[in-house]
Amino acid sequence: MPETLAQDPAAEAAPRRPRGRPRKSAQHLDESGRRRELMEQAARLFLVKGYAATTTRDIAAAVGMHSGSPFYYFKSKSALLYAVMREGMEGALASQQQALDKLAPEADAHARLRALIRHHFDILLGPASGFIPVMLYEWRSLTAAQKKGVSQVKDTYEAAWMPALEALAAQGDLRASPAVARLFIFGALNWSVQWFRVRGSQTLDGLTEQALHLFAGKA
Amino acid sequence: MPETLAQDPAAEAAPRRPRGRPRKSAQHLDESGRRRELMEQAARLFLVKGYAATTTRDIAAAVGMHSGSPFYYFKSKSALLYAVMREGMEGALASQQQALDKLAPEADAHARLRALIRHHFDILLGPASGFIPVMLYEWRSLTAAQKKGVSQVKDTYEAAWMPALEALAAQGDLRASPAVARLFIFGALNWSVQWFRVRGSQTLDGLTEQALHLFAGKA
DNA sequence: CCTACCGATCGGTAGG
DNA sequence: CCTACCGATCGGTAGG
Numbered sequence: 001m002p003e004t005l006a007q008d009p010a011a012e013a014a015p016r017r018p019r020g021r022p023r024k025s026a027q028h029l030d031e032s033g034r035r036r037e038l039m040e041q042a043a044r045l046f047l048v049k050g051y052a053a054t055t056t057r058d059i060a061a062a063v064g065m066h067s068g069s070p071f072y073y074f075k076s077k078s079a080l081l082y083a084v085m086r087e088g089m090e091g092a093l094a095s096q097q098q099a100l101d102k103l104a105p106e107a108d109a110h111a112r113l114r115a116l117i118r119h120h121f122d123i124l125l126g127p128a129s130g131f132i133p134v135m136l137y138e139w140r141s142l143t144a145a146q147k148k149g150v151s152q153v154k155d156t157y158e159a160a161w162m163p164a165l166e167a168l169a170a171q172g173d174l175r176a177s178p179a180v181a182r183l184f185i186f187g188a189l190n191w192s193v194q195w196f197r198v199r200g201s202q203t204l205d206g207l208t209e210q211a212l213h214l215f216a217g218k219a
Numbered sequence: 220m221p222e223t224l225a226q227d228p229a230a231e232a233a234p235r236r237p238r239g240r241p242r243k244s245a246q247h248l249d250e251s252g253r254r255r256e257l258m259e260q261a262a263r264l265f266l267v268k269g270y271a272a273t274t275t276r277d278i279a280a281a282v283g284m285h286s287g288s289p290f291y292y293f294k295s296k297s298a299l300l301y302a303v304m305r306e307g308m309e310g311a312l313a314s315q316q317q318a319l320d321k322l323a324p325e326a327d328a329h330a331r332l333r334a335l336i337r338h339h340f341d342i343l344l345g346p347a348s349g350f351i352p353v354m355l356y357e358w359r360s361l362t363a364a365q366k367k368g369v370s371q372v373k374d375t376y377e378a379a380w381m382p383a384l385e386a387l388a389a390q391g392d393l394r395a396s397p398a399v400a401r402l403f404i405f406g407a408l409n410w411s412v413q414w415f416r417v418r419g420s421q422t423l424d425g426l427t428e429q430a431l432h433l434f435a436g437k438a
Numbered sequence: 439c440c441t442a443c444c445g446a447t448c449g450g451t452a453g454g
Numbered sequence: 455c456c457t458a459c460c461g462a463t464c465g466g467t468a469g470g
Contacts, residue, residue, distance in 0.1 A: 034455090050359060052271035056449060069455050071450065137356070139413075140269060175436035176429045184433055187410025188403040194358075195402055210395045214403055214434065217394035253439090275465060288439050290466065 010082055010149035012075060035073045037063045043084045043130040051081055051141040082146045088131020089153040092123045096157060109167035113216055116161055118208040120189050125196050125204060133193045173216045185215055229301055229368035231294060254292045256282045262303045262349040270300055270360040301365045307350020308372040311342045315376060328386035332435055335380055337427040339408050344415050344423060352412045392435045404434055
């Protein structure tokens with residue numbers, strides 16, 4: 001895994017900055033707070049209604065702005081979608097890395113896969129979720145350059161699963177080629193966005209164990 | 220499984236019929252041909268661009284009509300989406316039933332699951348596919364009444380998997396509860412729409428075997 | 439099915 | 455960030 005990501009192929013010029021000398025950190029925090037709010041509300045609406053059916057006016061209203069104001073933070077609706085996906089994926093990659101680093105050095109392949117599945121459920125269904133489901137279900141709304149930009153991060157995220165899957169296959173605990181198993185497993189997990197309900201009886205820990213046994217259970 | 224489906228909760232008045240006495244079967248065939256063409260092109264566009272981003276003008280142009288003409292066959296864009304999903308799901312349910320009926324009477328649970336998976340891949344990725352992927356990825360674009368209408372058929376389709384999954388669980392070849400396994404398995408299969416490419420090296424038969432072994436393989 | 443059209447909505451911008 | 459606004463597009467319809 002590269003320590004630094006390549007340049008962003010879909011990077012765009014930043015929007016107008018506020019005039020005058022930028023005030024201290026308070027100002028910066030506030031600014032990035034508003035930007036972040038826009039991304040969070042946009043992600044929520046994109047997931048419920050879809051990107052194309054969500055208007056920039058919906059998003060503005062959701063954060064208490066007037067209709068033209070989101071364009072102060074993002075140069076276009078498309079750039080806002082891209083920010084949600086790209087920055088969401090960067091966050092997911094970072095937290096996945098942390099989850100793997102937290103494992104004991106002697107952790108076996110089952111433990112590694114369990115940690116990956118548990119973390120993925122958290123990203124998809126946990127309290128701080130939202131950006132990654134948008135990425136999964138709005139991929140077609142990106143331009144080609146934007147897809148490239150998100151793929152840079154997404155491919156790294158997915159590649160991190162291969163060592164565990166290969167080890168499981170080698171020891172006979174995975175009954176498909178690692179490459180195909182990865183596609184099926186991601187599908188099974190990603191689809192949970194469609195049916196999982198927070199108020200239901202399932203816990204993310206319980207789902208993790210069931211998934212682990214179904215895909216890589218012994219006997 | 221009921222022999223007859225309940226009434227369609229989202230059924231709407233048929234669009235205007237052509238004036239004059241309906242001519243014989245040729246006329247009828249031609250009419251239903253145009254209607255079908257609209258559904259097929261609409262499904263293709265809905266899948267590529269999404270429902271909201273597809274205009275009724277796009278659809279009209281794809282079948283060589285002028286912009287107002289689709290509304291002669293469907294009372295609204297929404298009704299066209301619903302027809303794609305509902306009729307697509309009805310066709311899938313019928314062909315799934317046929318696939319099960321074709322099994323030898325002594326077929327075991329593995330053979331039943333294999334037939335179900337193979338048929339599902341065909342529906343999702345085969346040459347005649349298109350309607351079901353739209354249903355899977357545009358669910359949120361339906362009204363509540365429409366969701367009810369499609370669910371009537373979809374629930375029956377999915378329920379047909381339970382006996383095979385329960386039998387496999389009973390004999391120790393399924394390492395999760397049948398209910399949760401069904402959700403994961405459908406996710407794994409449905410996600411293939413995202414990555415399967417017809418020109419690639421994978422065949423639907425090959426994918427079926429890999430899925431079967433991954434989910435319900437012995438040892 | 440086509441022609442001709444309407445009312446509403448939408449992304450985006452200039453200027454402050 | 456707001457105000458005021460524009461040009462383009464879109465679903466849908468009347469009438470034939």
